[in-house]
Amino acid sequence: MIELEGLTKRYGEKVAVNNLSFAVRPGMVTGFLGPNGAGKSTTMRMILGLDRPTAGDVRIDGTHYDRLKDPLTYIGALLDAKAVHGGRSAFNHLLCLAQSNGIPRARVHEVLDTVGLTPVARKKAKGFSLGMGQRLGIAGALLGDPRILMFDEPVNGLDPEGIHWIRTLMKSLAAQGRTVFVSSHLMSEMALTADHLVVIGQGRLLADTSMADFIQRNSRAYVRVRTPQPEQLSDVLAAAGITVVRTGDGAFEVDGGKAEHIGELAARHQVVLHELSPQQASLEEAFMRLTAESVEYHAHSGSGATGGDAPAARSWGEGWKGEG
Numbered sequence: 001m002i003e004l005e006g007l008t009k010r011y012g013e014k015v016a017v018n019n020l021s022f023a024v025r026p027g028m029v030t031g032f033l034g035p036n037g038a039g040k041s042t043t044m045r046m047i048l049g050l051d052r053p054t055a056g057d058v059r060i061d062g063t064h065y066d067r068l069k070d071p072l073t074y075i076g077a078l079l080d081a082k083a084v085h086g087g088r089s090a091f092n093h094l095l096c097l098a099q100s101n102g103i104p105r106a107r108v109h110e111v112l113d114t115v116g117l118t119p120v121a122r123k124k125a126k127g128f129s130l131g132m133g134q135r136l137g138i139a140g141a142l143l144g145d146p147r148i149l150m151f152d153e154p155v156n157g158l159d160p161e162g163i164h165w166i167r168t169l170m171k172s173l174a175a176q177g178r179t180v181f182v183s184s185h186l187m188s189e190m191a192l193t194a195d196h197l198v199v200i201g202q203g204r205l206l207a208d209t210s211m212a213d214f215i216q217r218n219s220r221a222y223v224r225v226r227t228p229q230p231e232q233l234s235d236v237l238a239a240a241g242i243t244v245v246r247t248g249d250g251a252f253e254v255d256g257g258k259a260e261h262i263g264e265l266a267a268r269h270q271v272v273l274h275e276l277s278p279q280q281a282s283l284e285e286a287f288m289r290l291t292a293e294s295v296e297y298h299a300h301s302g303s304g305a306t307g308g309d310a311p312a313a314r315s316w317g318e319g320w321k322g323e324g
């Protein structure tokens with residue numbers, strides 16, 4: 001278990017991590033989600049004792065990282081896959097790590113096998129592709145057979161096969177009862193991988209919720225209807241007890257209604273329809289609304305999901321906290 005309590009990091013005027021408190025629990029994959037610059041990497045560096053908090057505290061199974069004996073056997077991390085001595089072979093890189101942490105040589109062979117790098121184990125890391133580098137970084141994280149694993153954006157730049165492999169690995173590590181903490185800025189990726197979600201924006205906690213709850217709250221199903229006779233359709237639906245929401249482009253959104261039912265009502269009252277389409281709100285949109293206020297650099301498109309809806313975003317964030 002990883003526990004953060006009021007964790008804060010300032011760089012001069014900049015508050016990179018702002019009073020974060022949450023726990024990362026064993027037996028599940030916890031997704032750590034936030035837009036670019038939200039403070040995910042800084043938080044992970046503080047967990048590993050690589051950055052000193054300005055305030056607050058973080059513990060790994062109740063202990064500070066720098067007081068752990070043989071830390072690689074408690075927590076393994078992939079923070080930056082490029083942080084490997086390029087002149088060393090994959091085998092020698094892992095062997096150095098193993099020897100300086102009291103880990104037997106045989107374990108090097110095991111983790112190379114787990115990540116599928118055995119055939120290239122004697123090749124120099126500088127010749128590795130991005131995907132091979134990620135695999136080597138993950139092998140390093142697994143080396144001490146730790147109960148806690150932490151990955152910072154592990155699927156960045158990987159091809160679909162590599163992404164699938166990492167996803168499956170994280171799930172299987174969690175299924176073994178381990179604590180798996182993985183950062184991403186992609187909601188769609190987390191929806192496929194994580195059991196629990198911690199969302200931050202500008203260093204602050206926005207949500208701490210189960211993935212199932214997030215999906216249930218945000219998978220809004222509705223029917224989109226367009227008609228050249230909006231007043232008539234509105235009256236017909238109201239008479240049937242169906243309330244509609246008018247969208248900016250003149251269409252209607254009907255919550256909880258069936259497309260067939262709406263189509264039949266319209267036909268019965270001779271209302272012409274130009275569109276009748278069932279819709280499902282995307283989780284990516286929900287994430288963008290939640291973090292809208294805290295995105296560091298906006299593209300000003302005028303109508304993007306990152307543009308408005310700040311009050312809704314704030315209230316959703318409040319509602320989610322602590323519901324895990």
Ligand SMILES: Nc1ncnc2c1ncn2[C@@H]1O[C@H](COP(=O)(O)OP(=O)(O)OP(=O)(O)O)[C@@H](O)[C@H]1O
Binds near residue numbers: 014015016036037
């Ligand atoms: N050493 C530093 N000195 C000054 N500012 C820093 C430093 N490290 C990070 N920051 C700032 O702190 C904020 C959080 O950065 P961090 O890298 O933790 O975010 P992130 O969520 O990991 O982002 P990304 O998804 O882009 O990697 C950013 O505004 C960043 O510019």
